Amino acid sequence: MSVAIVNIGRSHRGDLAATPLDGDALVCEDGVIAWVGSGGDVGQGDHERVLDAGGAGVIPGLIDSHVHVTFGDYTPRQQTVGYLESYLHGGMTRAITASEVHVPGRPSDPAGVKALAIAAQRCFAGYRPGGVTVHAGSVILEPGLTRADFDELKAQGVWLAKAGFGAFEAPLDYVPVAHAARAAGLIVTCHTGGGSIPGSLDRIDATAVIEMEAHVSFHVNGGPTAMSADDNVKIVTEGGEVALQLAMAGNLRSALDICRLAREHDQLHRLLVSTDTPTGTGVVPLGMLHLMAELVSLDGLTAEQAVAAATGSVGRVYGLDAGLLEVGRPADLLVLDAPLGSAGDDWAGALQVGDMPALCAALTAGEVRYTRSRNTPAPKRPVRG
Numbered sequence: 431m432s433v434a435i436v437n438i439g440r441s442h443r444g445d446l447a448a449t450p451l452d453g454d455a456l457v458c459e460d461g462v463i464a465w466v467g468s469g470g471d472v473g474q475g476d477h478e479r480v481l482d483a484g485g486a487g488v489i490p491g492l493i494d495s496h497v498h499v500t501f502g503d504y505t506p507r508q509q510t511v512g513y514l515e516s517y518l519h520g521g522m523t524r525a526i527t528a529s530e531v532h533v534p535g536r537p538s539d540p541a542g543v544k545a546l547a548i549a550a551q552r553c554f555a556g557y558r559p560g561g562v563t564v565h566a567g568s569v570i571l572e573p574g575l576t577r578a579d580f581d582e583l584k585a586q587g588v589w590l591a592k593a594g595f596g597a598f599e600a601p602l603d604y605v606p607v608a609h610a611a612r613a614a615g616l617i618v619t620c621h622t623g624g625g626s627i628p629g630s631l632d633r634i635d636a637t638a639v640i641e642m643e644a645h646v647s648f649h650v651n652g653g654p655t656a657m658s659a660d661d662n663v664k665i666v667t668e669g670g671e672v673a674l675q676l677a678m679a680g681n682l683r684s685a686l687d688i689c690r691l692a693r694e695h696d697q698l699h700r701l702l703v704s705t706d707t708p709t710g711t712g713v714v715p716l717g718m719l720h721l722m723a724e725l726v727s728l729d730g731l732t733a734e735q736a737v738a739a740a741t742g743s744v745g746r747v748y749g750l751d752a753g754l755l756e757v758g759r760p761a762d763l764l765v766l767d768a769p770l771g772s773a774g775d776d777w778a779g780a781l782q783v784g785d786m787p788a789l790c791a792a793l794t795a796g797e798v799r800y801t802r803s804r805n806t807p808a809p810k811r812p813v814r815g
Contacts, residue, residue, distance in 0.1 A: 432477040433458045436469035440487040444742030444754040448734030458761035458796035486811040490741040491523025491762035492718045496704035503559035505708040507532045513713045515560030519805040520715035523762040529568040529592035540574045547588045561794040572596040580614035594621025601638035608642035620644040624655025636665040649677035656681035666691040673747045677706035678721040689730035703740040719786040727784030761796035769807035
């Protein structure tokens, strides 16, 4: 499948430097970005489909690093079917599991949590709801898990581990188990802030996250209950390279505080944007764009920094090849613009005034999934072709 996009306006490769594409056109072939250059070099008959962006922008598809998948495109927490496909219409082209903690009757013994993680990983290995890539299977850290267990999981294709919902009596009790998971090569993530479901610890603070040497501080602004202001300072200034994952379902005031601290201490590269859904907050297809608009319009981040935190920075932290618009990378991308009626001139201007951009088109694995989102308003510059 060969798809070309021409007449691209404002573009963003997904890096923190907000580098634009080297041209106003790109070509996707065999699921990857194959070429970037001048639209004048694109022949209409050379491709199976040519999309005319009409001056609308192009950015990488959004990667939501905090989605509570279970099995299939279904969430028992909200009893909703088809939510992942609907999130694609909110710009999310790739989802990373925050553990399958919401599976009804989930096991808590070592054999059970290992089996759950492997089963989830296998179920989504070849299943793309609506075209969304789902990185599923995150082992929930429980007492009794050992380095040998994590080695076995890694050999089976599970590369994520989640701290915060196990039967540990205190946050620091996670430390040796988290270290064992990390030593086996798993990405270790950790619930941060107050407890979110019955049975979880009352609070996990910055000290515990740092001692665990977690790769990602999940919903660092609260999921939904935030840490203290002092903990925000500590996680930013003493957390090394622990990624600071901001969640739409968290505390906005805390998110803005962490953005300020990250800017002051030159730590913007550690910021990630996510939703932390579906949870008690609900199913929110526009969750990523919603948080981005809040952070940008309330002076937490620039529009370009918000895009990086939702794309390239996520790919870097999780070791994915996705998240950047470069030749050879997965062809997951969005064509987007300011919505009709917005005071913003383009997608970045819309974010600056607090409007969510309109999605003109979405491609995943090089295939056009839609040319008008059903979840956003109409764009000022509709895609043709």
